[in-house]
Amino acid sequence: MDSASANSPGRFITLEGGEGAGKSSQIQVVKDYLEARGIDVVVTREPGGTPVGQEIRNLLVSGDKDKWSPLSETLLILADRAAHLERVIRPALADGKYVVCDRFFDSTRAYQGIAGGLGLEVIHNLQQPVLGTTLPDVTLLLDIDPEKGLSRAQERGGDLRFESKTLAYHQTLRQAFLDFAKQEPERMVVIDADRDIEAVSTDIITVLGERLDV
Numbered sequence: 001m002d003s004a005s006a007n008s009p010g011r012f013i014t015l016e017g018g019e020g021a022g023k024s025s026q027i028q029v030v031k032d033y034l035e036a037r038g039i040d041v042v043v044t045r046e047p048g049g050t051p052v053g054q055e056i057r058n059l060l061v062s063g064d065k066d067k068w069s070p071l072s073e074t075l076l077i078l079a080d081r082a083a084h085l086e087r088v089i090r091p092a093l094a095d096g097k098y099v100v101c102d103r104f105f106d107s108t109r110a111y112q113g114i115a116g117g118l119g120l121e122v123i124h125n126l127q128q129p130v131l132g133t134t135l136p137d138v139t140l141l142l143d144i145d146p147e148k149g150l151s152r153a154q155e156r157g158g159d160l161r162f163e164s165k166t167l168a169y170h171q172t173l174r175q176a177f178l179d180f181a182k183q184e185p186e187r188m189v190v191i192d193a194d195r196d197i198e199a200v201s202t203d204i205i206t207v208l209g210e211r212l213d214v
């Protein structure tokens with residue numbers, strides 16, 4: 001699989017995992033690590049990495065858990081991703097920046113493809129024209145028992161549409177991410193997220209040191 005660095009000077013790092021795993025908390029650690037090495041960093045997220053994407057995010061994350069079917073979710077997410085790639089991710093990579101993104105295509109594969117039941121082939125065929133050759137160089141998978149992750153997310157509050165899906169959905173999701181990591185160990189690294197924030201951060205810094213030549 002090609003990666004972002006195969007055809008642009010920047011590098012593309014994604015954080016993945018279930019609700020409450022600590023992605024949004026730990027993304028700052030990645031940013032600080034890279035900036036301390038003199039690298040220009042763009043921190044962003046999906047959905048919602050552009051103004052139009054923020055509108056799409058609002059449609060996705062609020063309301064009843066069955067408000068959108070998995071296929072409708074996928075199409076909304078891909079509209080967000082297309083704008084994000086065109087307007088934020090590819091221009092930054094072309095500029096030699098490091099892009100650090102809170103969720104990307106593995107979430108679509110896990111949520112809508114596996115947990116939502118659409119299947120990975122359908123997801124691949126829909127998202128391939130959106131992704132082109134822009135794929136992550138490194139993906140940090142923050143892994144946690146969904147019961148623990150969901151209770152962290154409940155405490156955090158905010159929009160909880162995905163959090164309100166069944167525990168079985170979230171358990172399927174966790175296993176899907178772990179399977180992806182097994183299939184692509186050169187890209188994805190599993191981080192045990194069921195520890196205190198500092199211990200998780202230390203692991204992330206170690207992995208970045210090993211995986212990125214910076």
Ligand SMILES: Nc1ncnc2c1ncn2[C@@H]1O[C@H](COP(=O)(O)OP(=O)(O)O)[C@@H](O)[C@H]1O
Nearest residue numbers: 019020021022023024025152153156195196197
């Ligand atoms: N390692 C951790 N231990 C305990 N609480 C955590 C940990 N990491 C994050 N949290 C808390 O759990 C909640 C969810 O974390 P967040 O980073 O928003 O997760 P995500 O972005 O993966 O959904 C937040 O309130 C955050 O402060």
Ligand SMILES: [Mg+2]
Nearest residue numbers: 023024025102
């Ligand atoms: Mg988050």
